[in-house]
Amino acid sequence: MVSTITVKQATFDLLRAFGIKKVFGNPGSTELPFLSDWPGDIDYVLGLQEASVIGMADGYAQATRNAGFVNLHSAAGVGHALGNVFTAFRNQTPLVITAGQQARSILPLQPFLFAERASEFPRPYVKFAVEPARAEDVPAAIARAYYTAMQPPCGPTFVSVPIDDWTKPAQAIEARSVTRELSPDRDAIRGLADALAASQHPAFVVGPGIDRAQAVELMVRLAEKTRAAVWVSPFSARCSFPERHPQFAGFLHASPGQISEALRAYDLVVVIGAPVFTFHVEGHAAIFDGATTLFQITDDPEAASVTPSGASIVATMKPALAALIELTPATKRTLPKGRVLPAAPQAADPIPAEFLLHSLGVAMPDGAVLVEEAPSHRPAMQKFMPMRGADSFYTMASGGLGHSLPASVGIALGRPDIRTVCLVGDGSAMYSIQALWTAAQRNLPLTVVVINNEGYGAMRSFSQVMQVRDVPGLNLPGIDFVKIAEGLGCDATRVTRSSELAGALKRALSHDGTSVVEVMVDSTVPVLYERKA
Incomplete structure (x- = not known):
């Protein structure tokens, strides 16, 4: 027999099952039924403005590698938060963002603090957004938001919840196991391994996806086995390779000309966990003119779809890197020269x-x-x-x-x-x-x-x-x-x-x-x- 509880009880049971121990928020009147009688085993983290709330949840989610759960105040709070929602989307940070909504019975009257077309407000910078049709659908919507947020490429999701939904009856939702790793096409990885074996001067360009996936150690093993230079992708938001490693070459600028010049000496460039490439200024990208063979490994099909040249392998980082290490033969090519750190700067006033x-x-x-x-x-x-x-x-x-x-x-x-x-x-x-x-x-x-x-x-x-x-x-x-x-x-x-x-x-x-x-x-x-x- 299926037990009936309140929407609020079902939601908190889900949060516990998902391992969510903190809720980040800034309270408003449309959230009070959710916030009342707060449970002692879940920590409510108060931020004084919604952009800060989203930023704190983003950092917490990255640190714990679990979705951050956020509760915002209706349309006004979502509006305040949107700048950092956009950043969370670009960071590929898993967030489940909930926001209050006015009571269903008065929504047709456009009441004070209501959100019109609430699920559309944060789009396109959320992976999923919904205002459930019925109160009893709220727990299932939050479960879907969690699974979607956690699926690579990760990102924020959004659920709008009317104020009167939390006390309505609902069925308990059992948390499910959803796998998150995606293995690469074996033939595609073998083709990349063959290209690495044949290359005279290969280079890797590492992006934030490697560190997000806890795959830095694998990346180091691959670089050392292939004796390739390692560059950091433009605007990388994480560190995916030790920057004192002797094969570390440096950082790529977000300029087509400067990227092309930095990579000009390599006959093979493999971009891992990053777009190909992120530009900030205009210019001719000679890297795409055909002299350099390009490969990409990404967990983001959209990033693969906009890559202008070369072959893209869509897979998550750990299985892709592990397979590439397995299939790539050892090499005796000369180790590339790594970057040389500058001398310590001198003290001066004003302070440099x-x-x-x-x-x-x-x-x-x-x-x-x-x-x-x-x-x-x-x-x-x-x-x-x-x-x-x-x-x-x-x-x-x-x-x-x-x-x-x-x-x-x-x-x-x-x-x-x-x-x-x-x-x-x-x-x-x-x-x-x-x-x-x-x-x-x-x-x-x-x-x-x-x-x-x-x-x-x-x-x-x-x-x-x-x-x-x-x-x-x-x-x-x-x-x-x-x-x-x-x-x-x-x-x-x-x-x-x-x-x-x-x-x-x-x-x-x-x-x-x-x-x-x-x-x-x-x-x-x-x-x-x-x-x-």
Whole structure:
């Protein structure tokens, strides 16, 4: 006999069965029936604005490799959240996002706080969206949203729930096992293995899909067996290869000309866990002219469909890499030359960003995680803060600011046994600064380093690339991050001289709880791409 319980009870039973231990939210009136009599075994994580809520859930989901569960406030809350929903979609982060809706009986009257065509609002940046036709369908819709979110390529899903549904009767839903690995076509992998065996100068381009799939160790084994150079795909949001490894060649720019030049010496390029390729500026991509053989391994059929050249193998990372290691013969080709790390930058005043980044890399404790959102300083970070590999680095894949500060809170919640470090620009920090409150309230082991160059550095750089002048809105004077952080409950300090930096970082990284270090740096920014011809 099938037992009848409430929609709310059925939903919480599902969350427990799925291993979901936290719900991220910002409450509103249309969510109160869901929030009432909250169970003690599920932690409600309060964020002070919905973009921060989504960012925290995104970081937590990436850290725990399980879907983050989110509860938002009707249409207004979903609207606030959409920027970071877009980022979660680009990050391929599994999220189940629920939002309140007005009572079914008054929906025809367009009541206050109702969401018109609610399931359409977050599209196309969710994999699945629904407002169930009946209250008793809500638990099944949430189960479907979970399975869909967790299926590679992962991503956010959305369920709109009317306020009066939670107390209605429903049947219990039993959680099911749904496999997530997809084996590659054996003949296709054999063809790639043959191409690797025949190649004189092969290179791998690794993307975030490898680290997401916990396949970094397999990637290292494959690179060492094939003695190939390893590059990082443009805008990779994770670290999928140890950056001190002797075969590590460097980072590809999101410029067609620069990518083509970097890969010109290779007769075979294999892109794994990334698109082919992500561009940010225009230009001729000579890499597609036919001189270089291209292969791609991706778990995303859409990414395979837009690849302009070469062969794509659609499979998840672990079985694909394992099969490729098995089928590829050992080789005696000469090891490629890896990149040479630059000398440590010199201290100066005002503080050079490079000196800050090198100092932070030296000061970070073993096992610490870096979450970054400082786009104009990313090239310097890549030079002076080499990442160790698996689960060591996170950033946003979308280009939208406001993700990484709340994501660092979520990662600290998911990995409370290590120190999480958030490296964020002053412009980026202001998008979701209220996430600091959640971190402080929970005394999380989080250190936020704000690179303050008093402006939008990436836009200053692009002004040089595009050769445009007198662009308004690029300067951000007068923001006091120490006062803001202290007002939100954090330990905070400002560094203006290079001689103060090491001591401030050491103190902040050992602080019991959440700390903020604001570092005033030289306002000079690098040119991120080649200048427009």
